[in-house]
Amino acid sequence: MAENAAMMHEFLIKAAGLGAIRGERVLFSDLSLEVKAGEALVLRGANGAGKSTLLRMLGGLSRPDAGAVERPARHHWIGHRNGLKPHETPRAHLSHWGRVWGSNADAREIARQMGIERPFDVAGRLLSAGQKRRTAVARLLLADRPLWLLDEPFSALDTQGRVLVTDLIDEHRASGGAVIAALHGDAPFQASGEVQL
Amino acid sequence: MKSPSPLRAAFRQALGEAWAGGAGVLLPIGFFAGAAMLVPFTVGSEASQLSSIGTGILWVALALASLVSMERVFQADLEDGVLELWAQEETPLFLVAAAKIIAHWLVSGLPLVLLTPPIGIALQVDPGALVPAMLAYGLGGLAFFLWGGVAGALAASVARGGLLISLLALPLFVPTAIFGALATIEGPGGPSLLFLSATTLFALSIAPFAASAALRLAVD
Amino acid sequence: MIRAFANPHRFMALSRWLAPVCLGVGALLMLWSVWQGLWVVPQDDYQGGDIMRAMFIHVPSAWLAMASYMGLAATSLVWFVWRHELADMAAKSIAPLGAAYTALCLATGSIWGKPTWGTWWLWDDARMMSVLVMFFLFLGYMALRAAMETRQKAARAGAILAMVGAVNVPLIKFSVDIWSSIHQDASVLRLDGPAMPPVYLTPLLIGGLAHMIFFAGLTMMLMRAEVWGRRGDVLIARKLSGS
Numbered sequence: 001m002a003e004n005a006a007m008m009h010e011f012l013i014k015a016a017g018l019g020a021i022r023g024e025r026v027l028f029s030d031l032s033l034e035v036k037a038g039e040a041l042v043l044r045g046a047n048g049a050g051k052s053t054l055l056r057m058l059g060g061l062s063r064p065d066a067g068a069v070e071r072p073a074r075h076h077w078i079g080h081r082n083g084l085k086p087h088e089t090p091r092a093h094l095s096h097w098g099r100v101w102g103s104n105a106d107a108r109e110i111a112r113q114m115g116i117e118r119p120f121d122v123a124g125r126l127l128s129a130g131q132k133r134r135t136a137v138a139r140l141l142l143a144d145r146p147l148w149l150l151d152e153p154f155s156a157l158d159t160q161g162r163v164l165v166t167d168l169i170d171e172h173r174a175s176g177g178a179v180i181a182a183l184h185g186d187a188p189f190q191a192s193g194e195v196q197l
Numbered sequence: 198m199k200s201p202s203p204l205r206a207a208f209r210q211a212l213g214e215a216w217a218g219g220a221g222v223l224l225p226i227g228f229f230a231g232a233a234m235l236v237p238f239t240v241g242s243e244a245s246q247l248s249s250i251g252t253g254i255l256w257v258a259l260a261l262a263s264l265v266s267m268e269r270v271f272q273a274d275l276e277d278g279v280l281e282l283w284a285q286e287e288t289p290l291f292l293v294a295a296a297k298i299i300a301h302w303l304v305s306g307l308p309l310v311l312l313t314p315p316i317g318i319a320l321q322v323d324p325g326a327l328v329p330a331m332l333a334y335g336l337g338g339l340a341f342f343l344w345g346g347v348a349g350a351l352a353a354s355v356a357r358g359g360l361l362i363s364l365l366a367l368p369l370f371v372p373t374a375i376f377g378a379l380a381t382i383e384g385p386g387g388p389s390l391l392f393l394s395a396t397t398l399f400a401l402s403i404a405p406f407a408a409s410a411a412l413r414l415a416v417d
Numbered sequence: 418m419i420r421a422f423a424n425p426h427r428f429m430a431l432s433r434w435l436a437p438v439c440l441g442v443g444a445l446l447m448l449w450s451v452w453q454g455l456w457v458v459p460q461d462d463y464q465g466g467d468i469m470r471a472m473f474i475h476v477p478s479a480w481l482a483m484a485s486y487m488g489l490a491a492t493s494l495v496w497f498v499w500r501h502e503l504a505d506m507a508a509k510s511i512a513p514l515g516a517a518y519t520a521l522c523l524a525t526g527s528i529w530g531k532p533t534w535g536t537w538w539l540w541d542d543a544r545m546m547s548v549l550v551m552f553f554l555f556l557g558y559m560a561l562r563a564a565m566e567t568r569q570k571a572a573r574a575g576a577i578l579a580m581v582g583a584v585n586v587p588l589i590k591f592s593v594d595i596w597s598s599i600h601q602d603a604s605v606l607r608l609d610g611p612a613m614p615p616v617y618l619t620p621l622l623i624g625g626l627a628h629m630i631f632f633a634g635l636t637m638m639l640m641r642a643e644v645w646g647r648r649g650d651v652l653i654a655r656k657l658s659g660s
Contacts, residue, residue, distance in 0.1 A: 023567045024647065024654040059285050062417045077285050081278025085210075087217035099206040100286065347581060351574050355564040364560055365578060368553040369585050372592035379599070392595070399588065407581045414573045 011036050012073040012147045012178045013058060019066030020053050027053055028197055029066065035178045037146065040169065040189055043182040045197030051182035052080060052151055054197065058180060059149045073178075075147035082136035086125035090116050090135045093124070094142060101143040114138040115164065129156035137165055140172075148172060150181040154188070162188055203288040204296055211300035214273065225305045226312060229262035233316045244321045251320035252330060252381040255313050259334060260370050262309055263341040264363050270301050270346065271353040271412060280353075281416045291409035295401075298346035298408065299339075306338045330381040333393055337377035340397040343404035344369040350411035372396045424503055425644050436637035443631025450477075450624030458616050468532045475525035476621060477628040478518045479548065485515030485632070486551055489558070490583030493576040503640070505572040508579065509562065510639035514632060516555035522548050543597035547590050554582045568647075 014034045020027040027050035035041050043051045056062040058069055059077050084093050094107035111117045114134045119127055127135070133156045140148060148169075154162050166188040169179050181187070216222065236254050237247060274280040274297075283293050313334050314327040348365035352358030373396050379389035454473030489511045496504040526545050527537045539545065561578055565571035 021569075023569075024650040025657070056281075056417075059281075061281055061284055075285070077282060079278050079281050081276070081281070083278040083282045085214060085273070085277050085279065087213070092213075096206055096210055097282075099209075100203040100288070102202060351561060351578060352564065354566070354570070358564065361557075361560055361564055364553070365557040368550045368557065368589070369581070371550055372585070372588045375592040375596045379596070392592075396588065396592070403581065403584060407577055410577050411574065414570060414577070417570070417573075 012071075013075075013180070014070045015058060015064075015067065016070075017067030018054070018057060018064050018069070020050055020057065020062075021065045022050075022053065031067070031195070033193075033195060035147070035180060035193075037176045037178055038173050039192040040173055040179040040181070040187075041193045041195065042187050042191040043180065043195045043197065044184070047184075049197040051184075051197055054195070055149055055151050055180065055182050071147070073146040075149050076140050076143075076145045078136050078140065078148070078150045078153055080151045082132045083139075084124040084127075084132050084135050086123065088124045089119075089121050090124075090127075090131075090138070091120050093135055094138055097139055098142050103142045105142050107142075110138050110141045113141065115160065130158055130161055133157055134161060134164075137168070140168060146177050148177065148179045148181075150179060152183065153181055154183070154185070203286065204292055207283070207288070207293045208296040208300055210279075211297040212304065215301050215304035222304050222308055225262045225265050226308055228265045229258050229309045229312060230316060232258040232261060233320065236320065248321035248323065251317055251322035252326075253378055254320060255317055255334065256337070256374055256378050256381070258316075259309055259313075259338055260341055260367075260374060263306060263338060264345050264359075264366060266301075266305050267342075267345040267349040267362050267366075268352070268359040270297060271350045271408075271415065272358070275353045275415050280412060284413060284416045289409070290412060291405040294346065294350065294408040294412060295405035298342055298404070301346070302339055302342040306342050307335070310334045310338055326381070326384060329385045332385070333377050333380040333390060336390075336393050336397045337373045340373040340400040341366075341370055343397075343400040344373075347404050347407045347411065350408040350415065353412065353415040373400075424501070425506075428503055429641065429644060432637040432641055436634050436641065439630050439634030439637065441634075443627050443629075443634055446623055446627030447631060450620045450627055453620035454624070458620060468529055471525050471529040472617075473621060473624050475522060475529055477625040478522040478525060479544070480625050481628050481632055482515060482519040482522050482548055482551060484629070485511050485518055486554065486583070486586065489515060489555075489579050493579035493583075496572060497576040497580065505576070506640045506643045507636060508575060509571075509643060510636045512555055512558050512562070512575075514635055514639070516552060516559065518628075518632075519548050519552040519555060523552065543590075543594045546593045546597065550589050550593070551586070554586075558582070 011034045016032045018031040019029040031054070033041065043054055045051050053062060057064050058071070059075065060069070060071070084090075088096070090111055091107060094110060097103075098105060098107060108117065108120065111120050114137060116131055116134045116138065119131050124132060124135075133153075137153060153165055153169075157165065169181075169189050172179065179189075233254055236250075240246060240250070271280065274283075284290060286293075310331050313331055314324070317327040317330075318324050345362065345366045347369075348362040349358075351365060352361045355361055373393065376389050376393040376396055380387060380393045383389050450473055454470050458470075460467055460469075489508055492504045492508040492511065495501055496508060523545065526542075526548075530539055530542075530545075531537050558575055558578055562571040562575045565574050
């Protein structure tokens with residue numbers, strides 16, 4: 001269904017004339033962007049410049065103070081927070097969201113792919129920051145959704161983890177998906193565009 | 198195609214959270230029993246006096262105990278980032294909020310209702326009246342949790358919001374407390390039980406929407 | 418940004434003279450009604466002797482208490498639907514005034530109650546109870562707004578709470594009425610409209626009108642302060658971002 005909707009429009013997400021006000025401060029204004037299948041857009045800017053705010057507007061969490069977002073495709077969200085509960089094991093986390101999304105994917109297979117097979121049954125509060133991040137990223141593999149919105153996806157990851165996520169992004173783009181990522185370091189993948197905030 | 202399975206998953210997650218998370222089942226029970234225990238010490242141990250106010254004491258204790266763990270119900274979801282995942286789902290957020298509140302009530306509210314007969318007997322209330330009164334305590338407790346849930350959602354982004362939640366929720370408890378107390382005095386078959394049910398249905402029809410609006414604000 | 422401040426501009430121009438006029442006219446009328454109430458109208462033994470003169474503060478403050486909650490709910494609804502900044506400023510300004518009027522109503526009510534009922538506080542009186550609940554609704558509203566990080570969040574949270582409170586107020590009123598009718602028929606303070614002699618009614622109605630005008634003036638003053646405060650915030654923010 002999502003794929004059909006994406007094909008009918010040329011773009012997976014489009015924003016026009018976005019503006020954000022926090023308190024009395026204008027974070028950004030008149031910002032427009034468009035992402036098509038296979039593209040990867042990187043959002044850059046100093047701390048507090050509004051990267052996360054923009055990403056949240058694109059995901060529909062924040063109401064734009066100006067402009068509008070059009071998002072015909074379904075999307076995955078990896079936020080600044082992992083979404084993993086302290087008592088939740090990676091197994092419970094992946095099967096929970098698998099149920100929510102009606103996914104048939106094998107949670108253990110995904111965990112193996114993400115390198116979190118060993119702590120598969122360890123509660124979230126006992127996991128390392130990197131293992132938690134990998135668990136969150138593993139959600140991307142549960143359901144096939146064309147658009148990925150990623151807030152600092154590489155944070156807390158070791159070199160191997162970074163390579164893993166980079167490969168995921170490349171594969172996703174090759175199969176017709178698109179990525180928007182807020183980053184502050186160098187992008188380990190080939191970005192097709194950049195928004196400087 | 199919409200299957201209820203996302204909602205079932207939300208409910209299941211909320212139940213797990215209520216058991217394992219900070220809320221717990223023992224905390225409200227301990228508070229409930231402790232608050233009721235304090236009463237004979239303050240008003241005296243005379244049986245006739247206690248028996249006339251016993252059901253009312255249970256209502257006050259129930260109202261306060263339902264607020265004890267309300268602070269963490271939505272705040273934990275907000276801090277974990279679970280709330281922002283739900284807020285982007287196609288499943289309406291008000292259903293998720295309702296599932297969370299009801300799951301929380303099952304874990305920390307229903308046990309209090311089961312405790313009303315023993316505590317009531319200790320407070321010299323006629324044991325015959327206590328078992329039918331459980332229905333009223335159950336209905337009233339659900340309304341307390343629903344309004345408490347709205348307050349909890351509004352205060353989700355507030356650090357140490359417990360007091361704020363009480364201040365926001367207690368005025369909304371008034372109709373339930375009035376009809377509930379009357380219903381326990383009248384016993385089953387009285388008109389107040391019907392009014393109490395209507396009050397709870399009213400809460401059930403308003404609170405999930407208000408809570409979901411508040412949660413959208415919290416994740417923004 | 419310019420659009421957001423366009424309407425406040427017109428409001429500022431209007432309120433600049435209207436607010437002081439309202440305050441002045443309201444205060445004069447208020448003084449007149451209080452003077453009438455305290456010195457001119459005859460004593461009424463049935464209502465508790467001289468103490469019934471408290472009516473000239475008590476009854477208008479009760480009216481204003483009700484009206485201010487309705488105003489809070491209405492402005493919150495307008496803000497929630499149309500996101501009109503002035504509506505939020507009005508809601509924010511009404512809340513402390515409403516709380517003050519509910520408190521005044523409760524205080525004068527209990528002063529009146531002491532000689533007539535023989536007690537400072539009569540739990541059986543449904544109206545006093547409803548006003549007390551309303552007082553807590555106002556307190557909660559102000560506390561919630563104060564706890565929010567930004568004014569946008571304060572506006573949204575406040576609007577949700579005010580509307581939840583507003584749909585509950587009729588239910589609260591109804592339940593309190595039923596409850597007090599079971600305990601005792603609360604008729605001590607009933608003001609039977611036509612039965613009340615005009616010698617009381619005229620100063621009372623003028624008093625009510627006076628408080629309403631005064632209330633409007635105060636609300637506008639608080640809204641003006643809010644506009645100035647926000648302009649100050651904009652200047653600070655501009656300085657911080659160095660543009």
